[in-house]
Amino acid sequence: MxxxxxxxxxxxxxxxxxxxxxxxxxxxxxxxxxxxxxxxxxxxxxxxxxxxxxxxxxxxxxxxxxxxxxxxxxxxxxxxxxxxKNDPSGELKIGASYTIGEYVLPRFLAKLQENYPNIIPAVSIGNTDDIGAKLVQHEIDIGLIEGNFTHHQVSIEQFATDEMYIIAGVGQSFKEEACISIKDLENETWIIREEGSGTRKMLEEFFQRSNFEPKRILTFGSTQTIKEGVESGLGISMLSNLTFTKERKLKKIQKLFVEGTPIERKFSIIKNYHEFQPKALEVFENLVKQST
The missing domain is CATH 1.10.10.10 (Winged helix-like DNA-binding domain superfamily/Winged helix DNA-binding domain)
Structure with missing residues (x-):
């Protein structure tokens, strides 16, 4: 060189x-x-x-x-x-949006480590737009995202589905088994993710389909902070079912059965078109597809 x-x-x-x-x-x-x-x-x-x-x-x-x-x-x-001439090895730069990165990716990495110990993952976590931008700029080799990311040099392929529910703290005056109209939530404070988040995009699309506009919105930059806000009674939110399973078992968060929910969304793999694919990337991609 x-x-x-x-x-x-x-x-x-x-x-x-x-x-x-x-x-x-x-x-x-x-x-x-x-x-x-x-x-x-x-x-x-x-x-x-x-x-x-x-x-x-x-x-x-x-x-x-x-x-x-x-x-x-x-x-x-x-x-x-x-x-x-060798088994898959070397650094593999993986990007993941928050829900996937915090609740799904760890088990993928555990299997990768078990089966291919010579592959060294380097993980970046961000919102969907952040991960898409990193892929376009060649800062990562592969991305796992919620929702969609569109760019002329990027391919996208669904690998799993996810369900999103509206949630509230257990101390709030909702009955978990009751079916609620979205209009009943008009005066609630909604805690939502930041711009560029796949979770936020799904919630905004739900509002639009329901012809609904919350009167009060708080924007938080992480799922964990939103859950803590919901637990404390600060407001309600919409999150992936994956993210609050533990809190629901501990009776800190309740799932609300609101008309039009749960909302199904897709988890997708994004890669650059026409890029070479080393064995490390291929085995990780196959592992993701086979594990869901």
Whole structure:
């Protein structure tokens, strides 16, 4: 692999010759020499230098984009060649939306560790939009999401279904077995997830279908915080049945049978179209599909 591109990429990302040299275990003069040699070969200046930092100019931005792609392709080639002669191994970058990441993914990872101990998972948890964006930017290899994510370079395939219920604290004046109209909940405080969350999208679609608009909404950034708010009587919410099983057994949260619920949604695998698939990714994807 061309060391010039490796050095240039480090300098571009760290915006400093000394820090790039430290990361590469090289001397600063050696780093400077590589950059000068690359600029001479291309016949154009790539970096604007100051005493404290360096910045990419327009030519540098172009070279940086291609350098990223070239180095990524080279690494992918190494993995594929290794796959031909070895068992699945190496790092696998997995992204998962919150409900899946906190309540479903751990058992997938346990099976992966049991069957393929040489695969090292690196997990990112975020809302559905966050995971989709990470996949598009090649920050993860595969994503497991709630609901939908649409992008021209991303494929999506359902692997499981989930049911969502409206929930309340046990101290609130609802009878769990009674069927409730959504209109009966008009004056309740609704605790919902942040923008970009698959759970929030499903709840907003339910409101729209029901021609319903809550009078008071609180927005929380995690499922756990929402459950604690519901338990305390702060308000009601809609969450996946997977997320409050323990609290329901402990009689801290009750499931409300509201007209139009439960809402079924899909859990999906997302991948980049036309990307190479190392054995590690293939075995994890198959494990997910077979475990549901």
């Amino acid at each position: 061309d060391q010039h591109l490796i050095v240039f990429k480090e300098v571009a990302e760290r915006k400093n010759f000394s820090r790039a040299a430290e990361a590469l275990h090289m001397s600063q003069p050696a780093v400077s020499q590589y950059i000068a040699s690359l600029e001479k070969e291309l016949g154009v200046r790539l970096l604007e230098r100051s005493n404290k930092f360096v910045e990419l100019n327009k030519a540098g931005e172009l070279v940086y984009q291609y350098a990223q792609e070239i180095l990524r392709n080279y690494n992918q080639m190494q993995i594929l060649v290794s796959d031909l």
